Amino acid sequence: MTIVPQLNLSREALEPYWMPFTANRAFKASPRLMIAAKGMYYTTAEGRQVLDAMAGLWCVNAGHGQQRITDAIREQAGHLDYVSSFQMGHPIAFKAAERIAALTPAGMDHVFFVNSGSEAVDTALKIARAYHRMRGEGHRTRLIGRAKGYHGMGFGGLSVAGIGRHRRDFGPLLPDVAHLPHTYSREHQAFSRGQPDWGAHLADELEAIAQINDPSTIAAVIVEPVTGSGGVLPPPKGYLERLRAICDKYGILLIFDEVITGYGRLGTPFGSAALGVTPDIITCAKGMTNGAVPMGGVIASDKVYDAFMAGPEGAVELMHGYTYSGHPLACAAAIASIDVYEEQDIFANCARASARWEDQAHSLQGEPHVVDVRNIGLLAAIEIAPKPGEPGGRALAAGNICFEAGVLVRTAGDALVLSPPLIIADGEIDRIFETIRGAVRALA
Numbered sequence: 001m002t003i004v005p006q007l008n009l010s011r012e013a014l015e016p017y018w019m020p021f022t023a024n025r026a027f028k029a030s031p032r033l034m035i036a037a038k039g040m041y042y043t044t045a046e047g048r049q050v051l052d053a054m055a056g057l058w059c060v061n062a063g064h065g066q067q068r069i070t071d072a073i074r075e076q077a078g079h080l081d082y083v084s085s086f087q088m089g090h091p092i093a094f095k096a097a098e099r100i101a102a103l104t105p106a107g108m109d110h111v112f113f114v115n116s117g118s119e120a121v122d123t124a125l126k127i128a129r130a131y132h133r134m135r136g137e138g139h140r141t142r143l144i145g146r147a148k149g150y151h152g153m154g155f156g157g158l159s160v161a162g163i164g165r166h167r168r169d170f171g172p173l174l175p176d177v178a179h180l181p182h183t184y185s186r187e188h189q190a191f192s193r194g195q196p197d198w199g200a201h202l203a204d205e206l207e208a209i210a211q212i213n214d215p216s217t218i219a220a221v222i223v224e225p226v227t228g229s230g231g232v233l234p235p236p237k238g239y240l241e242r243l244r245a246i247c248d249k250y251g252i253l254l255i256f257d258e259v260i261t262g263y264g265r266l267g268t269p270f271g272s273a274a275l276g277v278t279p280d281i282i283t284c285a286k287g288m289t290n291g292a293v294p295m296g297g298v299i300a301s302d303k304v305y306d307a308f309m310a311g312p313e314g315a316v317e318l319m320h321g322y323t324y325s326g327h328p329l330a331c332a333a334a335i336a337s338i339d340v341y342e343e344q345d346i347f348a349n350c351a352r353a354s355a356r357w358e359d360q361a362h363s364l365q366g367e368p369h370v371v372d373v374r375n376i377g378l379l380a381a382i383e384i385a386p387k388p389g390e391p392g393g394r395a396l397a398a399g400n401i402c403f404e405a406g407v408l409v410r411t412a413g414d415a416l417v418l419s420p421p422l423i424i425a426d427g428e429i430d431r432i433f434e435t436i437r438g439a440v441r442a443l444a
Protein backbone atom coordinates (compact mmCIF):
# COMPACT_ATOMS: atom_id res chain seq x y z
CA MET A 1 0.00 0.00 0.00
CA THR A 2 1.38 3.44 -0.88
CA ILE A 3 1.06 5.58 2.19
CA VAL A 4 2.69 8.79 0.92
CA PRO A 5 1.53 8.91 -2.71
CA GLN A 6 3.48 12.10 -3.56
CA LEU A 7 6.76 10.37 -2.66
CA ASN A 8 5.76 6.85 -3.68
CA LEU A 9 6.57 5.60 -0.16
CA SER A 10 4.88 2.41 0.98
CA ARG A 11 4.23 1.39 4.59
CA GLU A 12 7.02 -1.20 4.23
CA ALA A 13 9.47 1.42 2.98
CA LEU A 14 9.00 3.34 6.22
CA GLU A 15 9.93 0.33 8.36
CA PRO A 16 13.78 0.37 8.34
CA TYR A 17 13.98 3.79 9.99
CA TRP A 18 13.56 3.36 13.78
CA MET A 19 12.47 6.88 14.68
CA PRO A 20 13.54 8.61 17.90
CA PHE A 21 11.02 9.71 20.54
CA THR A 22 8.24 8.59 18.21
CA ALA A 23 5.31 6.18 18.36
CA ASN A 24 6.76 4.38 15.33
CA ARG A 25 3.75 2.24 14.42
CA ALA A 26 1.21 5.05 14.77
CA PHE A 27 3.45 7.45 12.86
CA LYS A 28 4.09 5.02 10.02
CA ALA A 29 0.38 4.36 9.68
CA SER A 30 -0.21 8.09 9.27
CA PRO A 31 3.11 9.83 8.57
CA ARG A 32 3.68 13.54 8.93
CA LEU A 33 6.49 14.34 6.50
CA MET A 34 8.13 17.64 5.67
CA ILE A 35 10.02 17.98 2.40
CA ALA A 36 11.25 21.57 2.46
CA ALA A 37 11.58 24.59 4.73
CA LYS A 38 12.17 28.31 4.28
CA GLY A 39 11.99 31.12 6.80
CA MET A 40 9.09 30.50 9.18
CA TYR A 41 7.47 27.74 7.09
CA TYR A 42 7.71 24.03 6.33
CA THR A 43 6.35 22.48 3.17
CA THR A 44 4.66 19.15 3.86
CA ALA A 45 4.74 16.14 1.54
CA GLU A 46 1.20 17.11 0.52
CA GLY A 47 2.45 20.56 -0.50
CA ARG A 48 0.92 22.49 2.41
CA GLN A 49 2.73 25.43 4.03
CA VAL A 50 2.92 25.06 7.81
CA LEU A 51 4.06 27.82 10.16
CA ASP A 52 6.83 26.41 12.35
CA ALA A 53 6.05 27.59 15.89
CA MET A 54 8.75 25.29 17.31
CA ALA A 55 11.84 26.52 15.38
CA GLY A 56 12.46 22.93 14.33
CA LEU A 57 13.10 21.58 17.82
CA TRP A 58 13.99 24.83 19.63
CA CYS A 59 16.95 25.22 17.27
CA VAL A 60 16.27 27.08 14.00
CA ASN A 61 16.48 30.47 15.69
CA ALA A 62 17.25 32.45 12.51
CA GLY A 63 14.54 30.70 10.51
CA HIS A 64 14.94 27.91 7.99
CA GLY A 65 17.23 27.94 4.98
CA GLN A 66 19.46 30.91 5.80
CA GLN A 67 21.49 31.17 2.62
CA ARG A 68 24.70 32.31 4.27
CA ILE A 69 24.77 29.24 6.52
CA THR A 70 23.98 26.88 3.65
CA ASP A 71 26.75 28.43 1.53
CA ALA A 72 29.28 28.24 4.38
CA ILE A 73 28.61 24.52 4.89
CA ARG A 74 28.83 23.81 1.16
CA GLU A 75 32.05 25.76 0.75
CA GLN A 76 33.68 24.16 3.79
CA ALA A 77 32.75 20.66 2.61
CA GLY A 78 34.51 21.32 -0.68
CA HIS A 79 37.60 22.70 1.05
CA LEU A 80 38.32 20.59 4.14
CA ASP A 81 35.81 17.88 4.95
CA TYR A 82 37.39 16.50 8.09
CA VAL A 83 40.41 16.64 10.32
CA SER A 84 40.76 15.24 13.81
CA SER A 85 40.84 17.68 16.71
CA PHE A 86 43.08 15.42 18.80
CA GLN A 87 46.59 16.90 18.86
CA MET A 88 45.92 18.72 15.58
CA GLY A 89 43.27 21.05 14.28
CA HIS A 90 42.09 23.53 11.69
CA PRO A 91 41.81 27.33 11.83
CA ILE A 92 38.00 27.45 11.54
CA ALA A 93 37.54 25.75 14.94
CA PHE A 94 39.67 28.37 16.67
CA LYS A 95 37.77 31.13 14.87
CA ALA A 96 34.43 29.60 15.87
CA ALA A 97 35.46 29.40 19.53
CA GLU A 98 36.63 33.01 19.46
CA ARG A 99 33.31 34.19 17.99
CA ILE A 100 31.30 32.17 20.53
CA ALA A 101 33.37 33.40 23.47
CA ALA A 102 32.62 36.96 22.34
CA LEU A 103 28.89 36.27 22.89
CA THR A 104 29.20 34.85 26.40
CA PRO A 105 29.25 36.66 29.75
CA ALA A 106 32.60 38.24 30.68
CA GLY A 107 35.09 35.68 32.00
CA MET A 108 33.55 32.75 30.10
CA ASP A 109 36.06 32.45 27.33
CA HIS A 110 36.77 28.78 26.61
CA VAL A 111 34.72 26.54 24.35
CA PHE A 112 34.92 22.74 24.20
CA PHE A 113 33.19 21.44 21.07
CA VAL A 114 30.86 18.44 21.02
CA ASN A 115 28.06 17.33 18.69
CA SER A 116 24.82 17.68 20.59
CA GLY A 117 23.21 18.99 23.73
CA SER A 118 23.42 15.55 25.34
CA GLU A 119 27.16 15.39 24.77
CA ALA A 120 27.51 18.95 26.04
CA VAL A 121 25.81 18.01 29.31
CA ASP A 122 27.82 14.82 29.87
CA THR A 123 30.99 16.75 29.04
CA ALA A 124 30.11 19.54 31.46
CA LEU A 125 29.46 17.06 34.27
CA LYS A 126 32.81 15.37 33.62
CA ILE A 127 34.61 18.72 33.49
CA ALA A 128 33.03 19.67 36.83
CA ARG A 129 34.25 16.52 38.56
CA ALA A 130 37.69 16.72 36.95
CA TYR A 131 37.97 20.41 37.91
CA HIS A 132 37.67 19.56 41.57
CA ARG A 133 40.12 16.70 41.23
CA MET A 134 42.65 19.02 39.56
CA ARG A 135 42.41 21.23 42.61
CA GLY A 136 42.92 18.39 45.07
CA GLU A 137 39.22 18.04 45.90
CA GLY A 138 38.53 14.70 44.21
CA HIS A 139 36.01 13.93 46.96
CA ARG A 140 33.59 16.34 45.27
CA THR A 141 31.72 13.95 43.02
CA ARG A 142 28.05 14.57 43.82
CA LEU A 143 25.93 16.14 41.08
CA ILE A 144 22.70 18.01 41.74
CA GLY A 145 19.94 18.26 39.13
CA ARG A 146 16.34 19.38 39.39
CA ALA A 147 12.90 17.86 39.06
CA LYS A 148 11.32 18.45 35.60
CA GLY A 149 14.81 19.15 34.19
CA TYR A 150 15.80 17.86 30.75
CA HIS A 151 19.46 17.43 29.93
CA GLY A 152 19.47 15.13 26.94
CA MET A 153 19.67 11.38 26.67
CA GLY A 154 23.18 10.39 27.76
CA PHE A 155 23.46 8.49 31.05
CA GLY A 156 24.93 11.58 32.73
CA GLY A 157 22.22 13.92 31.49
CA LEU A 158 19.50 11.41 32.32
CA SER A 159 20.88 11.03 35.84
CA VAL A 160 20.61 14.73 36.66
CA ALA A 161 17.35 15.25 34.73
CA GLY A 162 14.03 15.03 36.47
CA ILE A 163 11.45 13.54 34.11
CA GLY A 164 10.58 10.07 35.39
CA ARG A 165 9.25 8.54 32.18
CA HIS A 166 12.55 9.26 30.42
CA ARG A 167 14.52 7.15 32.94
CA ARG A 168 12.04 4.35 33.54
CA ASP A 169 13.35 1.76 31.05
CA PHE A 170 17.09 2.11 31.44
CA GLY A 171 18.13 0.72 34.79
CA PRO A 172 20.53 2.25 37.26
CA LEU A 173 21.90 5.66 36.40
CA LEU A 174 24.83 7.58 37.94
CA PRO A 175 25.15 7.21 41.70
CA ASP A 176 25.83 10.30 43.82
CA VAL A 177 23.04 12.41 42.36
CA ALA A 178 20.42 14.46 44.19
CA HIS A 179 17.63 16.67 42.86
CA LEU A 180 16.28 20.08 43.72
CA PRO A 181 12.49 20.42 43.61
CA HIS A 182 11.07 22.03 40.47
CA THR A 183 9.96 25.63 40.65
CA TYR A 184 6.37 25.34 39.44
CA SER A 185 3.23 25.94 41.47
CA ARG A 186 0.03 26.63 39.57
CA GLU A 187 -1.57 27.78 42.78
CA HIS A 188 1.01 30.53 43.30
CA GLN A 189 2.12 31.31 39.76
CA ALA A 190 -0.70 30.73 37.24
CA PHE A 191 -0.77 33.30 34.42
CA SER A 192 2.43 35.01 35.59
CA ARG A 193 3.92 37.19 32.88
CA GLY A 194 7.60 36.33 32.56
CA GLN A 195 9.37 35.34 35.76
CA PRO A 196 6.90 34.51 38.55
CA ASP A 197 7.07 36.46 41.81
CA TRP A 198 6.66 33.33 43.92
CA GLY A 199 9.26 30.62 44.39
CA ALA A 200 12.74 32.09 45.07
CA HIS A 201 12.80 30.24 48.39
CA LEU A 202 12.86 26.90 46.53
CA ALA A 203 16.56 27.53 45.84
CA ASP A 204 17.16 27.10 49.57
CA GLU A 205 16.59 23.38 49.06
CA LEU A 206 20.17 23.38 47.81
CA GLU A 207 21.23 24.42 51.29
CA ALA A 208 19.27 21.48 52.71
CA ILE A 209 20.79 19.02 50.22
CA ALA A 210 24.26 20.39 51.03
CA GLN A 211 23.69 19.84 54.72
CA ILE A 212 22.37 16.30 54.28
CA ASN A 213 25.28 15.23 52.08
CA ASP A 214 28.01 17.51 53.41
CA PRO A 215 28.73 20.43 51.07
CA SER A 216 32.30 19.26 50.44
CA THR A 217 30.98 16.22 48.53
CA ILE A 218 29.14 18.30 45.91
CA ALA A 219 30.81 18.97 42.55
CA ALA A 220 28.12 20.86 40.66
CA VAL A 221 24.52 21.94 40.33
CA ILE A 222 23.03 21.83 36.84
CA VAL A 223 19.80 23.57 35.89
CA GLU A 224 18.20 24.96 32.78
CA PRO A 225 17.83 28.70 33.47
CA VAL A 226 14.32 28.27 32.03
CA THR A 227 13.04 24.70 32.22
CA GLY A 228 12.24 23.88 28.57
CA SER A 229 11.05 20.38 27.72
CA GLY A 230 9.60 20.07 31.23
CA GLY A 231 6.98 22.64 30.17
CA VAL A 232 8.57 26.14 29.86
CA LEU A 233 8.98 27.17 33.47
CA PRO A 234 10.66 30.59 33.82
CA PRO A 235 12.71 30.85 37.02
CA PRO A 236 11.02 32.66 39.91
CA LYS A 237 12.43 36.13 40.51
CA GLY A 238 15.51 35.84 42.72
CA TYR A 239 15.75 32.04 42.42
CA LEU A 240 18.86 31.81 40.22
CA GLU A 241 20.58 34.49 42.30
CA ARG A 242 20.04 32.36 45.41
CA LEU A 243 21.36 29.23 43.72
CA ARG A 244 24.44 31.23 42.68
CA ALA A 245 24.99 32.48 46.24
CA ILE A 246 24.71 29.02 47.80
CA CYS A 247 27.07 27.54 45.20
CA ASP A 248 29.60 30.29 45.96
CA LYS A 249 29.27 29.72 49.68
CA TYR A 250 30.24 26.05 49.33
CA GLY A 251 32.59 26.05 46.34
CA ILE A 252 30.05 24.23 44.14
CA LEU A 253 30.15 24.82 40.38
CA LEU A 254 26.96 26.17 38.82
CA ILE A 255 26.18 24.83 35.34
CA PHE A 256 23.49 26.44 33.21
CA ASP A 257 22.18 24.15 30.51
CA GLU A 258 21.49 26.77 27.83
CA VAL A 259 20.78 24.35 25.00
CA ILE A 260 17.42 26.12 24.58
CA THR A 261 18.04 29.55 26.13
CA GLY A 262 21.34 30.06 24.27
CA TYR A 263 21.53 31.90 20.96
CA GLY A 264 18.99 34.60 21.52
CA ARG A 265 15.82 32.95 22.76
CA LEU A 266 15.54 35.37 25.68
CA GLY A 267 16.64 38.37 23.59
CA THR A 268 20.32 38.23 24.62
CA PRO A 269 23.02 35.92 23.20
CA PHE A 270 22.77 33.65 26.26
CA GLY A 271 19.96 33.46 28.79
CA SER A 272 22.33 34.12 31.67
CA ALA A 273 22.70 37.73 30.48
CA ALA A 274 18.92 38.26 30.28
CA LEU A 275 18.46 36.71 33.72
CA GLY A 276 21.41 38.50 35.30
CA VAL A 277 23.19 35.46 36.76
CA THR A 278 26.50 34.11 35.49
CA PRO A 279 27.25 30.40 35.93
CA ASP A 280 30.68 28.71 35.90
CA ILE A 281 29.87 26.52 32.91
CA ILE A 282 27.32 26.89 30.08
CA THR A 283 26.19 24.09 27.81
CA CYS A 284 24.80 24.96 24.39
CA ALA A 285 23.82 23.31 21.08
CA LYS A 286 20.75 23.80 18.82
CA GLY A 287 20.93 27.50 17.80
CA MET A 288 24.71 27.25 17.61
CA THR A 289 24.46 26.27 13.94
CA ASN A 290 20.82 27.33 13.54
CA GLY A 291 20.06 23.60 13.51
CA ALA A 292 21.82 23.13 10.17
CA VAL A 293 24.63 20.83 11.35
CA PRO A 294 24.80 18.90 14.63
CA MET A 295 26.97 20.76 17.13
CA GLY A 296 27.18 21.39 20.85
CA GLY A 297 29.54 23.23 23.13
CA VAL A 298 30.64 23.58 26.72
CA ILE A 299 31.67 27.10 27.63
CA ALA A 300 33.92 27.23 30.68
CA SER A 301 34.82 30.18 32.85
CA ASP A 302 38.43 31.22 33.04
CA LYS A 303 38.49 29.88 36.60
CA VAL A 304 37.52 26.39 35.43
CA TYR A 305 39.77 26.38 32.37
CA ASP A 306 42.78 27.73 34.24
CA ALA A 307 42.54 24.93 36.82
CA PHE A 308 43.21 22.44 34.01
CA MET A 309 46.15 24.40 32.62
CA ALA A 310 48.27 24.19 35.76
CA GLY A 311 49.86 20.74 35.22
CA PRO A 312 52.80 19.65 33.04
CA GLU A 313 52.72 21.34 29.62
CA GLY A 314 53.04 18.15 27.59
CA ALA A 315 50.17 16.35 29.33
CA VAL A 316 46.64 16.06 27.94
CA GLU A 317 44.65 18.13 30.43
CA LEU A 318 41.21 16.64 29.83
CA MET A 319 40.92 12.99 28.81
CA HIS A 320 37.78 13.59 26.82
CA GLY A 321 36.67 14.39 23.30
CA TYR A 322 34.76 13.06 20.29
CA THR A 323 35.76 12.14 16.75
CA TYR A 324 33.64 14.99 15.50
CA SER A 325 34.54 17.61 18.16
CA GLY A 326 35.16 20.83 16.22
CA HIS A 327 34.04 19.30 12.91
CA PRO A 328 34.90 21.72 10.08
CA LEU A 329 31.36 21.77 8.67
CA ALA A 330 29.86 22.48 12.09
CA CYS A 331 32.42 25.20 12.82
CA ALA A 332 31.75 26.86 9.47
CA ALA A 333 28.02 26.74 10.21
CA ALA A 334 28.60 28.13 13.73
CA ILE A 335 30.49 31.14 12.40
CA ALA A 336 27.98 31.77 9.62
CA SER A 337 25.13 31.49 12.13
CA ILE A 338 26.66 34.19 14.33
CA ASP A 339 27.12 36.34 11.22
CA VAL A 340 23.43 35.91 10.42
CA TYR A 341 22.30 36.56 13.99
CA GLU A 342 24.37 39.74 14.09
CA GLU A 343 23.74 41.09 10.59
CA GLN A 344 20.00 40.53 10.76
CA ASP A 345 19.84 41.73 14.38
CA ILE A 346 17.92 38.61 15.27
CA PHE A 347 18.40 38.64 19.05
CA ALA A 348 17.09 42.23 19.13
CA ASN A 349 14.07 41.12 17.10
CA CYS A 350 13.39 38.51 19.76
CA ALA A 351 13.56 41.16 22.48
CA ARG A 352 11.23 43.44 20.46
CA ALA A 353 8.74 40.71 19.55
CA SER A 354 8.50 39.22 23.02
CA ALA A 355 6.19 41.99 24.34
CA ARG A 356 3.54 41.22 21.70
CA TRP A 357 4.22 37.51 22.19
CA GLU A 358 3.47 37.86 25.91
CA ASP A 359 0.27 39.87 25.32
CA GLN A 360 -1.04 37.46 22.71
CA ALA A 361 -0.18 34.39 24.80
CA HIS A 362 -1.99 35.79 27.82
CA SER A 363 -5.01 36.73 25.73
CA LEU A 364 -5.78 32.99 25.95
CA GLN A 365 -6.57 33.33 29.66
CA GLY A 366 -10.26 32.58 30.05
CA GLU A 367 -10.49 30.39 26.93
CA PRO A 368 -11.93 26.89 27.47
CA HIS A 369 -9.61 24.40 29.23
CA VAL A 370 -6.70 26.88 29.49
CA VAL A 371 -5.48 26.65 33.09
CA ASP A 372 -2.16 28.47 32.78
CA VAL A 373 -0.05 30.49 30.35
CA ARG A 374 3.69 30.87 30.89
CA ASN A 375 6.11 32.94 28.82
CA ILE A 376 9.58 34.42 28.69
CA GLY A 377 11.49 35.74 25.67
CA LEU A 378 10.10 33.88 22.65
CA LEU A 379 9.05 30.86 24.67
CA ALA A 380 5.56 30.04 25.88
CA ALA A 381 3.48 27.19 27.23
CA ILE A 382 -0.31 26.96 27.19
CA GLU A 383 -1.40 24.50 29.85
CA ILE A 384 -4.61 22.64 29.04
CA ALA A 385 -6.72 20.83 31.61
CA PRO A 386 -6.75 17.12 30.72
CA LYS A 387 -9.90 15.03 30.64
CA PRO A 388 -10.03 12.85 33.76
CA GLY A 389 -8.00 9.69 33.14
CA GLU A 390 -6.59 10.96 29.84
CA PRO A 391 -3.40 12.86 30.60
CA GLY A 392 -2.06 14.74 27.60
CA GLY A 393 -5.04 13.80 25.43
CA ARG A 394 -6.57 17.24 25.08
CA ALA A 395 -3.21 18.94 24.46
CA LEU A 396 -2.44 16.39 21.76
CA ALA A 397 -5.84 16.98 20.16
CA ALA A 398 -5.29 20.75 20.27
CA GLY A 399 -1.87 20.29 18.65
CA ASN A 400 -3.41 18.23 15.86
CA ILE A 401 -6.09 20.84 15.21
CA CYS A 402 -3.38 23.50 14.99
CA PHE A 403 -1.42 21.40 12.51
CA GLU A 404 -4.47 20.93 10.30
CA ALA A 405 -4.92 24.71 10.46
CA GLY A 406 -1.33 25.19 9.30
CA VAL A 407 0.55 25.87 12.56
CA LEU A 408 3.04 23.38 14.00
CA VAL A 409 3.17 23.43 17.81
CA ARG A 410 4.77 20.95 20.19
CA THR A 411 3.01 19.20 23.01
CA ALA A 412 4.69 18.37 26.32
CA GLY A 413 2.35 16.52 28.66
CA ASP A 414 -0.70 18.75 29.05
CA ALA A 415 0.97 21.83 27.59
CA LEU A 416 1.30 23.28 24.14
CA VAL A 417 4.88 24.46 24.00
CA LEU A 418 5.98 27.24 21.65
CA SER A 419 9.44 28.44 20.59
CA PRO A 420 9.23 30.02 17.12
CA PRO A 421 12.16 31.22 15.02
CA LEU A 422 13.31 34.58 16.39
CA ILE A 423 12.67 36.27 13.03
CA ILE A 424 8.93 36.02 13.68
CA ALA A 425 6.76 38.93 12.46
CA ASP A 426 3.83 40.41 14.38
CA GLY A 427 1.27 38.85 12.03
CA GLU A 428 2.76 35.40 12.62
CA ILE A 429 2.59 35.86 16.39
CA ASP A 430 -1.09 36.78 16.05
CA ARG A 431 -1.76 33.82 13.79
CA ILE A 432 -0.17 31.31 16.20
CA PHE A 433 -2.31 32.40 19.13
CA GLU A 434 -5.51 32.80 17.09
CA THR A 435 -5.00 29.26 15.81
CA ILE A 436 -4.56 27.98 19.35
CA ARG A 437 -7.66 29.92 20.41
CA GLY A 438 -9.66 28.19 17.69
CA ALA A 439 -8.22 24.82 18.71
CA VAL A 440 -9.06 25.04 22.41
CA ARG A 441 -12.56 26.29 21.57
CA ALA A 442 -13.04 23.25 19.36
CA LEU A 443 -11.93 20.78 22.06
CA ALA A 444 -14.46 18.53 23.73
Ligand SMILES: Cc1ncc(COP(=O)(O)O)c(C=O)c1O
Pocket: 115, 116, 117, 118, 119, 121, 150, 151, 152, 153, 224, 228, 229, 257, 258, 259, 260, 285, 286
Ligand atom coordinates in the same frame (compact mmCIF):
# COMPACT_ATOMS: atom_id res chain seq x y z
C1 LIG B 1 18.09 21.86 27.98
C2 LIG B 1 18.49 20.76 27.07
N1 LIG B 1 19.63 20.10 27.30
C3 LIG B 1 20.05 19.11 26.49
C4 LIG B 1 19.30 18.73 25.40
C5 LIG B 1 19.77 17.61 24.53
O1 LIG B 1 20.16 18.07 23.31
P1 LIG B 1 20.35 17.02 22.09
O2 LIG B 1 18.99 16.53 21.74
O3 LIG B 1 21.00 17.86 21.02
O4 LIG B 1 21.25 15.95 22.56
C6 LIG B 1 18.11 19.40 25.12
C7 LIG B 1 17.28 19.02 23.97
O5 LIG B 1 16.18 19.45 23.79
C8 LIG B 1 17.70 20.42 25.97
O6 LIG B 1 16.54 21.07 25.78
